[in-house]
Amino acid sequence: MVTINSIKKGIVIDHIKAGLGIKIYNYLKLDEANFTVALIMNAESSKVGRKDMIKIDNVIDVDFTVLGIIDPNITINIIENEVIQEKVKLKLPNKVKNVVKCRNPRCVTSIENSIDHSFYLTDDEKGIYRCEYCDEIGNNSLLTNA
Amino acid sequence: MLKGKHLIDPMDFTTGEFEEIFKLADQIIAKPEEFAHCCDGKLLSTLFYEPSTRTRFSFEAAMLRLGGQVIGFSEPNSSSAAKGESIADTIRTIACYADIAVMRHPKEGAPKVASQYSEIPVINAGDGGHQHPTQTLTDLLTIRAAKGELENHTIGLCGDLKFGRTVHSLIKAMSRYKNNKFVLISPNELRVPQYIKEEILEKNNIEYVEVERMEEVIGSLDILYMTRVQRERFFNEEDYIRLKDSYILDGEKMKNAKKDMIVMHPLPRVNEIAYDVDGDERAYYFKQAKYGMYVRMALIAKLLGVK
Numbered sequence: 001m002v003t004i005n006s007i008k009k010g011i012v013i014d015h016i017k018a019g020l021g022i023k024i025y026n027y028l029k030l031d032e033a034n035f036t037v038a039l040i041m042n043a044e045s046s047k048v049g050r051k052d053m054i055k056i057d058n059v060i061d062v063d064f065t066v067l068g069i070i071d072p073n074i075t076i077n078i079i080e081n082e083v084i085q086e087k088v089k090l091k092l093p094n095k096v097k098n099v100v101k102c103r104n105p106r107c108v109t110s111i112e113n114s115i116d117h118s119f120y121l122t123d124d125e126k127g128i129y130r131c132e133y134c135d136e137i138g139n140n141s142l143l144t145n146a
Numbered sequence: 147m148l149k150g151k152h153l154i155d156p157m158d159f160t161t162g163e164f165e166e167i168f169k170l171a172d173q174i175i176a177k178p179e180e181f182a183h184c185c186d187g188k189l190l191s192t193l194f195y196e197p198s199t200r201t202r203f204s205f206e207a208a209m210l211r212l213g214g215q216v217i218g219f220s221e222p223n224s225s226s227a228a229k230g231e232s233i234a235d236t237i238r239t240i241a242c243y244a245d246i247a248v249m250r251h252p253k254e255g256a257p258k259v260a261s262q263y264s265e266i267p268v269i270n271a272g273d274g275g276h277q278h279p280t281q282t283l284t285d286l287l288t289i290r291a292a293k294g295e296l297e298n299h300t301i302g303l304c305g306d307l308k309f310g311r312t313v314h315s316l317i318k319a320m321s322r323y324k325n326n327k328f329v330l331i332s333p334n335e336l337r338v339p340q341y342i343k344e345e346i347l348e349k350n351n352i353e354y355v356e357v358e359r360m361e362e363v364i365g366s367l368d369i370l371y372m373t374r375v376q377r378e379r380f381f382n383e384e385d386y387i388r389l390k391d392s393y394i395l396d397g398e399k400m401k402n403a404k405k406d407m408i409v410m411h412p413l414p415r416v417n418e419i420a421y422d423v424d425g426d427e428r429a430y431y432f433k434q435a436k437y438g439m440y441v442r443m444a445l446i447a448k449l450l451g452v453k
Contacts, residue, residue, distance in 0.1 A: 108255035108258070109255070133256075
């Protein structure tokens, strides 16, 4: 059993689908952080079986929208004085631009350089986003350099 | 009001707008001579980045029969694309010369990009395996002409239902009309993709069944829409041999079909409809090609705002 101390002031991103934690870690550029960050992978969860989790011991500006696109079931807790101050409910926008990259090699975005990678929400419950141009699902194709 | 609009996805238009086009197509079919000059002085540009004789001829015939003229290219090597010009720049230039553009492109979403930069209406004439909205308009006009309405039909779709964009668009389009049911006839490997079933059929409570053999269901169908099953799409030779005849429509199978069932096919056919079906009055696939031209005439006239 790995023990990780609770954080004083910061953010806990919880209930991340197992395997997606590293994507969020990379997207938030947490490898460059000068504060304590814990990426917990494959933790047991009564809710979802296995989950990933990120604890950030600092208040940083997080684009919660992006987290919702990666996995709409993620929960975010804002911590102050070691207690949960706020639970952020993810709200999925109808359209996102240049957050997700279309991986479909047949998509026009692969040849037309000037256009945005634009995705629209097709399923509220599952949080599925499709490419505006080719309708390919883009949830797992985060544009980390955006 | 359809004037100035683009047609990129079959769902871009409401059923009301579809009906507007179909009513004009009815008038054109009844009295084509009255429409022979409605596009005098207008120019259609055909931007075909991959070859498609059938669709291109259908559009060109449509424009010429309306009195308009046509400019364009039929393969990218003879166009500015060979020099590396973007779609955005190509359409902005073409819009200086022509009044309306038709685009076929191997990349999915290319006509959509064109529409975002274009000052003239853009019609998608097929973007890779993605959309082919004028085929959908053709299919709907054919059903409407043969059956009198677009509601209350049992529609059999047979063949490669996994990769066939025509089939996906037809399911989406016919799902918007009341009381249609679908019978999906395909090998297991080539079934309708899950997202079509979930996002279109199940979401809208539309009745459908999936079967492997045409023989089991042909007697229940009002419309049988045939598509080609390619041998290489089967996962193994055994299944191919077991099922191949089930996806070939012939005179023998037609004996079990309803007297007023119609047989449709987007063409070209290879061997999935035997030649002995061609003489059957229920064979609609060549009429369908003609309706395709009429519906394109109506579409062009509406988008140009001349009718």
